[in-house]
Amino acid sequence: MADRRAIMAGAATLILAGIVGWGLGVGEPSDQDRVEALGARIRCPVCQGESIVDSPTPYANDILAFVEEKVDEGWSDEQILDYLEARFEGIRLDPRFSGTTVLLWVLPAGVAVAGAWLAARRLIRRAEPADG
Amino acid sequence: MIAWLGLGSILVALGAALAVAWRGLPALAGRGAVPMERMRGPVLWLLGGAAAAMLVLEIGLLAGDFSIAYIADNHRKGTPLIFTIAAGWAALEGSIVLWGLVLAAFTGAVFRALYRRDHPLAGGTLSVLGMLAVFWFGLMATVANPFAVCTAAADAAGCAVSGWAPWSAVDLPGTGRGANPLLQNHILMAVHPPVLYVGYVGFSVPFAVGIASLAAVDHEESWLRTTRNWTVAAWGFLTTGIVLGAWWSYEVLGWGGYWAWDPVENASFIPWLLATAFIHSSVVQLRRGVLQSWNYVLVIGAFAATILGTFLTRSGVVASVHSFTQSSIGPVLLAFLAVILVGSLALFATRIHLVGSAPRLDSLASREGAFLLNNLLLAVFAFVVLSGTLFPLAVEAFEGSTVGVGRPFFDRWAVPLSYCLILAMGIGPVTPFRVARRQVLWERVRTPTRIALVLAALVVLLVSRNRHVILVVLLAAFVVSAIGRHLVVMVRRRAAATGQGPMAAVAHLMRRDPGYWGGQISHVGVAILAVGIAVSANHAGSGTIALSPGETAPFAGYEIAYRSPFTRAEPNRDVVGARLDVSRGGQAVAVMSPSLNSYGDGIPPVVTPAVYSTPRGDLYVSLTRLDSSGMVADVWSYPLQWMVWLGGLVTAAGAGFSLSSVAGRRRQAAGAGRG
Numbered sequence: 193m194a195d196r197r198a199i200m201a202g203a204a205t206l207i208l209a210g211i212v213g214w215g216l217g218v219g220e221p222s223d224q225d226r227v228e229a230l231g232a233r234i235r236c237p238v239c240q241g242e243s244i245v246d247s248p249t250p251y252a253n254d255i256l257a258f259v260e261e262k263v264d265e266g267w268s269d270e271q272i273l274d275y276l277e278a279r280f281e282g283i284r285l286d287p288r289f290s291g292t293t294v295l296l297w298v299l300p301a302g303v304a305v306a307g308a309w310l311a312a313r314r315l316i317r318r319a320e321p322a323d324g
Numbered sequence: 325m326i327a328w329l330g331l332g333s334i335l336v337a338l339g340a341a342l343a344v345a346w347r348g349l350p351a352l353a354g355r356g357a358v359p360m361e362r363m364r365g366p367v368l369w370l371l372g373g374a375a376a377a378m379l380v381l382e383i384g385l386l387a388g389d390f391s392i393a394y395i396a397d398n399h400r401k402g403t404p405l406i407f408t409i410a411a412g413w414a415a416l417e418g419s420i421v422l423w424g425l426v427l428a429a430f431t432g433a434v435f436r437a438l439y440r441r442d443h444p445l446a447g448g449t450l451s452v453l454g455m456l457a458v459f460w461f462g463l464m465a466t467v468a469n470p471f472a473v474c475t476a477a478a479d480a481a482g483c484a485v486s487g488w489a490p491w492s493a494v495d496l497p498g499t500g501r502g503a504n505p506l507l508q509n510h511i512l513m514a515v516h517p518p519v520l521y522v523g524y525v526g527f528s529v530p531f532a533v534g535i536a537s538l539a540a541v542d543h544e545e546s547w548l549r550t551t552r553n554w555t556v557a558a559w560g561f562l563t564t565g566i567v568l569g570a571w572w573s574y575e576v577l578g579w580g581g582y583w584a585w586d587p588v589e590n591a592s593f594i595p596w597l598l599a600t601a602f603i604h605s606s607v608v609q610l611r612r613g614v615l616q617s618w619n620y621v622l623v624i625g626a627f628a629a630t631i632l633g634t635f636l637t638r639s640g641v642v643a644s645v646h647s648f649t650q651s652s653i654g655p656v657l658l659a660f661l662a663v664i665l666v667g668s669l670a671l672f673a674t675r676i677h678l679v680g681s682a683p684r685l686d687s688l689a690s691r692e693g694a695f696l697l698n699n700l701l702l703a704v705f706a707f708v709v710l711s712g713t714l715f716p717l718a719v720e721a722f723e724g725s726t727v728g729v730g731r732p733f734f735d736r737w738a739v740p741l742s743y744c745l746i747l748a749m750g751i752g753p754v755t756p757f758r759v760a761r762r763q764v765l766w767e768r769v770r771t772p773t774r775i776a777l778v779l780a781a782l783v784v785l786l787v788s789r790n791r792h793v794i795l796v797v798l799l800a801a802f803v804v805s806a807i808g809r810h811l812v813v814m815v816r817r818r819a820a821a822t823g824q825g826p827m828a829a830v831a832h833l834m835r836r837d838p839g840y841w842g843g844q845i846s847h848v849g850v851a852i853l854a855v856g857i858a859v860s861a862n863h864a865g866s867g868t869i870a871l872s873p874g875e876t877a878p879f880a881g882y883e884i885a886y887r888s889p890f891t892r893a894e895p896n897r898d899v900v901g902a903r904l905d906v907s908r909g910g911q912a913v914a915v916m917s918p919s920l921n922s923y924g925d926g927i928p929p930v931v932t933p934a935v936y937s938t939p940r941g942d943l944y945v946s947l948t949r950l951d952s953s954g955m956v957a958d959v960w961s962y963p964l965q966w967m968v969w970l971g972g973l974v975t976a977a978g979a980g981f982s983l984s985s986v987a988g989r990r991r992q993a994a995g996a997g998r999g
Contacts (some may be wrong), residue, residue, distance in 0.1 A: 201774075208777035212798060215784030216791045235728040243731060246579050248931075248948050248958055285730030287715075293727060296715050300708045300737060307700045315614060315685050315696070 227260045230269055234259070234276060235285045243285055326384040326392055327490035330471030333380055334464045337373025337424065340366045341457035344431065348451025352539045358447030360439045367435045367450065370457060374428035377421050381470055382412050391494045393474040393486035394418060400481075400502035400924070402895040407503065410514040413521075414503040416638055416653070417470035422518065424460045426525040431457065434529055438550070445547055448536025449529075456528050459660055468653050480926075505923040505930045508896065512572040520565030520592060524630045526558025527595060530602070531627035534620055535668060538675045551623060552606045553983065556842075559599045560979025566592050567972030578931035578946040580866065580960045582968065585734040590713045591633030594706050598626040601702035607839075608695045611757060616679045617672075618699070624668045629706075631661045636713070687759045694752030701745050708737040739792070743799060746854055749847050750803040753840075754810050769802075771809050776802035788863065796858035800851035807844045834981075842982025846975045853971025856964055860941070865961040872954035880961035882943055883907045889950060890917070898922045900929070902947060902955045906936060913938075918945045918957060941965055 231245035236252040244252040244259075255276070262272050276283050287293035343366035351358045381394075385408050390396040398411045398418065413422040431453045438446035464470060466488075473492045474483035482501030487493075507513050530551040537547035569592070574582035583589060602622040609615050635657040685692050712729045719727045754768040780798035788794065811830070818829040834841040869877040871886035878884075885905040892899040901919030905912060914936045920929040933946040941963035949956040 205774060205777060208774070208781045211781040211784050212777060212794060215780070215789055215794045233730075233732045235730060242579065242584065246581060246584065246731075248579065248946065282726035282728045285728045286732035286736065287727050287729060292719060292723065293715075296711060296729065296733070299711055300704055303707045304700065304704045307703060311696050311700065312688075316688060 223263055226269070227256070227263050230259050230263070230272060231256050233273070233284060233286050235280075235283050237280050237283060326380055326387075326389050327471045327473050330377055330380040330384070330392075331465070331469065331490050333373050333376035334424075334461055334469075334471075335373075337370050337377060337428065338458065338461040338465050340369035340373055341454050341461055344370060344454030345451050345458055346454075348447040348449075348454060351445075351447030352451045352536060354540050357444065358451075360435075360442075360446060363435060363439075363447070363450055366454070367432055370454075371428045371432045374421075374425040374461075377464070377470075378412065378425045381418060381421055382409060384471075385409070385411050388500070390483075390497045390500055391474055392470075393472045393483040394470050395500065396474050396477070396481075396483040396497045397501050398503045400500040400896065403502065403508065404896060406511065406514050407508040407896070410508070410517075411503045413517050414507045414513075417464070417468050417472075419517065419521075419638075420460060420464055420468055421470050422521055423525060424457065424464060426518075426521050427453070427457055427460060427528060430525060430529055434532075434554075443546070443550065445533055445536045445540065445550070448540050449532045452532035452535045453528060456532070463653065463656065467656060481924075502896070502923060505897075505921070505927060506576060508923070509921060509930050509932060510572060510576045512568055512575065516565060516568040516572050519561055519568060523558050523560075523562025523565045524592075524595070524633070526554065526561055527599065527627045527630050529554040529558070530623045531668075534623040535671065538620065538668075538671050541675065541678055548606055548609055548619065552603065552610075555599055555602055555606075555623070555626075556979050557983055559596070559603060560976050560983070562592065562596050562599065563972065563976040563979065566596060567969065567976065570972070571969055575935065576930075576932065578933040580933070580944055580946060580958060585709075585712070585731050587713050588633070588637050590709045590734075591629075591636045594709050594713075595626045595629040595633065597702050597706040597709070598622050598629055601699045601706075602626060603843075604695050604702075605699050608692050612685070612692055614685060614692070615699075617676055620672055620679070624665075624672065625706075628661060628665050628668075629710075631657065631664060635661060689755075689760045689762075689765075691752060691755045691757045691760070694748050694755050697748050698745065698752065701741055701748065705738070705741045705745075708741070709734065712737075742854065743795060746796075746799040746803060746851065749850065750799065750806045753844060753847065754806050768809070769806060772802050772805035775805040788859075790858075790862045792858045792862050796854050800855045803851045804848055807847060811844075838982045838984075842978045842980075844978070845981050846978025849971050849974030849976070849978060851971070852967050852974060856967025856969075856971050859964040860962040860968060863963045867959050868948075868956065869959055870954060870956045875954075879959050880943065881908060882913075882961075884916075884945075884959070886955055887915075889955070896923065899932075900950060901932075902950055902957070904934075904945065906943065914943075916943075916945055918947045920947055920950060937966060939966070 228245060232243045234244045234255065236242050236244045236247035236249060236255070238249060238251050239247045242252075244256045259272055262275075267275075273284060273288075277288075287296060344363065347362050347366060348358055350356065384392050384395050385399050388395070388399060388401055390399075394415065394417050395411075398415050399408060403411070411418070413419045431450065434449060434453060435446075437443075438449065443449075469488050471490065472486040472488050473490060473494055474485075474497055475487040475492050475495055476483070476485035477495045477497035478484040478501075480501075481497065481499040483497050502508070533547050533551045533554070566589075569589070570582040573584075599622075602619060605615050605619055605622060609619055635654065638653060638657065685696075687693065688696070712733055715729050716727050750772065751765075751769060755765060776798050779801040780794055783794055783797045811833070814833050815826055815829045818824060818833060819826055822829070824832065865880045867879055869879060869884060871877055871884075873886055873888055876883050876885040883906070885907070887903040887905050890899075890901055890903055892901075899919045899921050901917050904916040904918070906914040906916055916934040916936055918934040919932045921932050922929040931946055931948070933944055935945075936943040941961060942965040944960040944962060946958045946960075947955060948958055
């Protein structure tokens with residue numbers, strides 16, 4: 193009896209996990225999602241650190257309209273960003289993975305690894321201590 | 325008169341700060357305890373001088389004394405009382421006066437708390453606080469004198485040139501310029517900065533105790549217990565201040581959001597992350613005696629981060645919506661930061677060999693392991709925010725080119741880090757110390773896991789297919805139900821043992837371990853906050869409506885009708901806005917009045933959004949154009965936005981809970997001692 197209940201509970205858990213997993217897996221971004229996501233990565237050139245999605249200025253709206261147009265025409269995200277970057281310096285809010293900006297992506301990861309390594313080395317009692 | 329009184333108060337406070345620093349110095353130099361009676365006088369004078377300076381500034385503002393440059397530049401006749409008072413911290417010099425007052429108040433509180441308990445570190449701690457006060461009051465007495473006299477009035481309004489000396493010849497400006505419109509557009513502005521400052525300045529105390537402990541080679545737990553309570557207090561205020569700031573940004577700035585990863589927001593978030601790490605890692609040291617040196621690093625780091633934040637806000641080196649004031653004190657602050665960092669790290673380096681060598685941990689699968697993970701994640705998080713904030717400055721300085729680092733960069737790191745943190749938040753508090761056996765742990769997380777799966781599956785089937793929303797609901801439900809299960813089990817056990825009713829048992833349990841349960845209250849707050857952020861961000865709707873009077877537009881399930889424009893003259897501003905009738909399913913639900921508020925000629929009007937909040941979420945309308953032919957507005961809908969504010973405030977309330985019990989116990993103990 194107890195076994196059967198355990199099996200039922202396990203099966204129910206698995207089904208639920210399946211539903212959640214499926215929910216996490218589905219979902220293609222629509223064109224509108226792409227425009228929003230891209231717009232959030234583009235700095236409004238006349239504002240202070242705002243993206244063209246966040247900024248209400250006409251200039252930002254123009255660029256957003258341009259992005260929408262190019263998404264409709266089937267340009268890839270990188271094509272659109274490259275096109276804009278060639279015209280406005282520093283327009284990307286998420287710096288491209290190259291040159292100096294590599295640091296920005298690599299350093300935090302390095303800190304994480306170094307921290308984990310240091311903590312493991314200094315703090316964890318080894319399974320078999322060399323000397324009592 | 326005001327100039328003399330003000331500068332005089334500052335000089336009194338400066339002298340008292342010097343005396344506090346000097347008299348405590350022997351303790352700091354390791355030459356024994358300092359008689360506390362000798363500290364009382366200077367501490368009281370410091371408090372008195374600081375309070376007098378603030379008071380004189382406020383009196384000057386209320387009286388509208390435009391002979392003082394600061395008042396001429398930040399006040400205008402007709403400003404409502406609340407904003408007249410708030411003008412006391414609306415710009416650089418005034419905000420330093422407030423900073424000094426809060427620091428003096430903390431110094432007084434530390435004196436009271438440590439003196440009564442005859443704390444071995446009292447002298448050294450007060451000495452360090454005195455040195456910090458010397459810096460801030462020294463700043464006020466020299467380059468940032470809030471009581472500088474206006475020696476040449478500006479043509480239009482305010483003051484063009486000011487002189488430091490109170491005896492300078494006054495050129496009285498006819499009219500004041502008034503504070504930055506953004507700072508007098510909403511009531512929250514009167515509350516948010518002081519609360520944030522209490523949080524910021526509060527980190528001076530843990531820093532001072534830490535330095536005193538390092539200097540006096542007292543590495544006992546006494547420094548840690550003392551520091552922890554002060555850190556929790558400062559953290560509670562900082563949390564409240566950040567939430568109120570986000571709220572203000574949402575209600576006032578009209579860009580339709582509440583958090584932009586703006587450098588100044590980041591500047592308040594970095595100390596928050598480090599203090600959060602310390603609050604957790606200090607538990608490990610108290611329980612298991614490890615992480616001593618790391619705790620020093622966190623305390624020093626959190627304090628240094630508050631100074632860095634002040635530098636970023638006040639020097640104008642970063643472009644930010646918060647760049648209200650720019651001034652020449654940037655280099656001074658930078659030098660101060662360098663002294664703090666070099667000095668404290670040098671002290672730390674000379675003492676590190678004395679910091680007790682750690683007994684090691686038995687296993688990573690334990691509460692300690694969860695705390696370590698938490699600290700690693702928080703430290704990396706702080707590093708990401710720090711580097712993302714400073715990187716554009718560094719690139720501009722070294723390469724001369726501009727690089728934008730904005731929301732996408734921060735989100736890309738913050739989102740996964742937050743997921744890991746929330747997961748650790750669910751598992752950590754129910755994991756036993758030392759070694760967690762698998763059966764015990766599974767027993768404790770089994771039911772919460774199932775509850776979380778049921779809720780997340782319901783979300784998938786009925787509400788949302790957005791993966792962030794699903795994941796956050798899964799994690800948040802897990803956290804809350806794990807805490808709930810733990811409480812239920814403990815209460816049952818106690819009720820069975822003592823025959824108490826469940827409510828009495830809950831009250832007893834929570835009072836017995838306020839640190840733990842205060843922490844769990846904060847965890848529930850973070851879970852609510854996370855759901856609020858994920859849902860409001862991922863199911864937000866946005867659009868633009870352009871209407872002539874009488875027309876109606878549908879948006880997010882609402883019908884928005886433009887009834888008419890309106891104008892209203894208020895003492896300090898002219899309000900021009902649009903009256904909107906909002907209905908849902910044919911039923912009128914609200915009248916919204918987004919507006920453009922003008923604070924004087926030549927200043928662009930402040931876009932003031934209107935927000936209609938319901939339990940389902942917010943409707944947010946922000947005017948972009950208004951003329952005789954019609955209105956154009958940006959509109960947003962944010963489902964469950966209230967959960968962001970509620971979650972943030974519950975998070976802060978956890979700190980209040982754990983401290984109220986500390987205070988209660990202390991009162992009880994004092995009462996028992998007397999009886």
